[in-house]
Amino acid sequence: MKNIYILILITFISSSTLAKASISLSRFETGYNDSPEALIFPSGKLFKTHRSTHSSFIISHPKGNLLIDTGLGLKIDEQFEDFIWWLKPFFGFTKEVTIQESLSKHHRSIDSIFLTHLHWDHASGITDFPQAIVFTTKTEREYALETNDSHGPGYLRNQYDSKSIKWKDLELRSIKYGPFEQSLDIFSDGSLIAVPLPGHTPGSLGYILTLRSGRQLFFVGDVIWSVKQLNNLEHKFAIAKCLVDDDPEQLLETIKKIALFKNQRPELQIIPAHDYKHIKSLIPLFPKFIDI
Ligand SMILES: [Zn+2]
Numbered sequence: 001m002k003n004i005y006i007l008i009l010i011t012f013i014s015s016s017t018l019a020k021a022s023i024s025l026s027r028f029e030t031g032y033n034d035s036p037e038a039l040i041f042p043s044g045k046l047f048k049t050h051r052s053t054h055s056s057f058i059i060s061h062p063k064g065n066l067l068i069d070t071g072l073g074l075k076i077d078e079q080f081e082d083f084i085w086w087l088k089p090f091f092g093f094t095k096e097v098t099i100q101e102s103l104s105k106h107h108r109s110i111d112s113i114f115l116t117h118l119h120w121d122h123a124s125g126i127t128d129f130p131q132a133i134v135f136t137t138k139t140e141r142e143y144a145l146e147t148n149d150s151h152g153p154g155y156l157r158n159q160y161d162s163k164s165i166k167w168k169d170l171e172l173r174s175i176k177y178g179p180f181e182q183s184l185d186i187f188s189d190g191s192l193i194a195v196p197l198p199g200h201t202p203g204s205l206g207y208i209l210t211l212r213s214g215r216q217l218f219f220v221g222d223v224i225w226s227v228k229q230l231n232n233l234e235h236k237f238a239i240a241k242c243l244v245d246d247d248p249e250q251l252l253e254t255i256k257k258i259a260l261f262k263n264q265r266p267e268l269q270i271i272p273a274h275d276y277k278h279i280k281s282l283i284p285l286f287p288k289f290i291d292i
Pocket of ligand 1: 119121122222274
């Protein structure tokens with residue numbers, strides 16, 4: 001009997017180590033926007049430029065290649081036309097690489113897309129990957145599909161109303177993970193954990209990736225636009241907050257949880273989706289990957 005337990009333990013350890021051993025991470029810069037730091041968060045400096053990058057992260061996992069968010073996709077220009085005229089200057093962007101071209105040059109494909117939320121600069125490329133399964137929460141998907149002006153201007157229905165999208169809802173379990181009451185171990189190997197981050201949008205998710213060395217990166221989407229916001233638990237700049245945050249009070253609670261988690265795990269690397277300078281210092285550009 002004892003031998004059976006040892007065998008089970010060895011199988012468990014080796015399968016989890018094997019999975020983590022072959023996980024690697026890279027990223028794409030699909031576009032960017034430069035603005036004074038003071039327009040990003042209240043304590044930002046007026047004469048310091050903050051670059052907001054439109055990131056997409058690629059994770060190579062034994063179960064396939066996945067993206068966390070898509071950044072700006074192939075059809076961004078025509079999608080963008082659906083914004084009301086007065087919003088366009090707020091959301092202006094300069095395009096950079098297209099993920100499709102970069103992937104095909106290196107003979108890679110995408111099996112699944114995990115969204116932090118469905119705002120326009122995260123969901124734009126969904127239909128560029130017709131074969132991929134697209135994961136989000138039911139709350140986020142339904143909210144985005146019902147969206148109208150009262151839901152805030154960050155959504156563009158034309159990015160995700162195609163009937164051919166292969167949606168799959170992520171159902172979080174009542175399993176505590178750090179300060180979060182719910183979580184989901186996506187591949188059942190501890191490598192990628194989803195946690196709820198409501199406030200910016202109702203169904204926003206964060207993803208915690210663990211690499212072979214134990215290094216952890218926490219993709220927090222648009223809960224914050226700069227990692228500096230965690231220092232003083234700051235919201236975004238007032239106008240930005242009014243424009244893009246669905247429930248600022250709930251968002252502040254989420255910001256506090258992320259800051260608490262960072263205090264509990266000082267090595268944890270917080271990755272806001274748009275914080276160019278911070279992301280650049282931690283994650284290489286595709287085709288270069290990190291695996292430790
Ligand atoms: Zn965004």
